[in-house]
Amino acid sequence: MTKVTLIGAGNVASHLFTALSSKDDIEIVQCYNRKGIALATGSYATHCVITDLNQLLPSDVFIVAVSDDAIAEVTAQIPAGDHFVVHTSGSVSIDSIDNKHRKGVFYPLQSFSKHKEITFSDVPFCLEAEHQKDYDLLSAMAKTLSKKVYKISSEQRSTLHVAAVFANNFSNFMFTIANELCTANDIPFEILHPLITETAEKVLTLSPEKSQTGPAIRKDSETIRRHLEQISNLQYKEIYKIITEAIQDTYGKEL
Numbered sequence: 001m002t003k004v005t006l007i008g009a010g011n012v013a014s015h016l017f018t019a020l021s022s023k024d025d026i027e028i029v030q031c032y033n034r035k036g037i038a039l040a041t042g043s044y045a046t047h048c049v050i051t052d053l054n055q056l057l058p059s060d061v062f063i064v065a066v067s068d069d070a071i072a073e074v075t076a077q078i079p080a081g082d083h084f085v086v087h088t089s090g091s092v093s094i095d096s097i098d099n100k101h102r103k104g105v106f107y108p109l110q111s112f113s114k115h116k117e118i119t120f121s122d123v124p125f126c127l128e129a130e131h132q133k134d135y136d137l138l139s140a141m142a143k144t145l146s147k148k149v150y151k152i153s154s155e156q157r158s159t160l161h162v163a164a165v166f167a168n169n170f171s172n173f174m175f176t177i178a179n180e181l182c183t184a185n186d187i188p189f190e191i192l193h194p195l196i197t198e199t200a201e202k203v204l205t206l207s208p209e210k211s212q213t214g215p216a217i218r219k220d221s222e223t224i225r226r227h228l229e230q231i232s233n234l235q236y237k238e239i240y241k242i243i244t245e246a247i248q249d250t251y252g253k254e255l
Contacts, residue, residue, distance in 0.1 A: 029058075105152075228240060
């Protein structure tokens with residue numbers, strides 16, 4: 001039985017609580033956050049919450065799921081002891097964890113939203129630890145949740161996080177712009193749903209480079225000109241220009 005303590009009350013902590021507490025070979029010992037927020041409904045989720053780090057009980061691993069900027073401060077506040085402390089950040093080095101602890105990283109590479117259920121079996125877990133026995137513990141725990149477990153260094157994870165921002169956060173903002181354009185012209189955004197799905201599914205079988213289509217790669221200057229005239233938001237117009245130029249630079253074409 002692996003004993004786990006969760007520190008934090010955000011989306012990642014809540015989803016990990018739900019996933020880990022459902023496993024027979026994992027015991028959630030405590031959940032810490034300053035406001036005493038339960039990470040799920042039910043009596044156990046409520047009773048295991050503490051608001052004082054000095055009340056921490058022994059655990060095999062303390063999972064710190066807090067904002068990136070708070071990792072160093074929170075891990076420094078965990079009392080000294082032979083603690084294995086890991087964070088869940090994609091962009092923060094393992095070295096951000098206070099030196100009095102054994103350090104590790106337990107990073108689930110996924111976008112977590114409060115009310116959107118996650119199927120962890122398909123979520124990649126990127127792991128790192130200073131000691132082999134600690135890595136083995138993380139690996140065994142991750143494999144109870146997911147089929148996709150990777151040994152990734154802090155340097156690799158930092159690059160991976162940048163890639164994830166492009167793939168997820170930036171692409172989602174493109175959907176936001178598309179939705180605004182549709183809404184402003186009384187067009188149902190759902191008309192774009194099949195295109196969005198096809199675009200995402202295509203890069204799973206073809207490389208992104210081979211999947212690229214559109215007026216930029218076709219060097220369709222007249223269509224590009226019309227598009228720019230239709231975009232009234234100056235910031236969105238600039239984004240269109242920059243991305244068009246980047247696509248054409250990548251594929252050896254000029255704007």
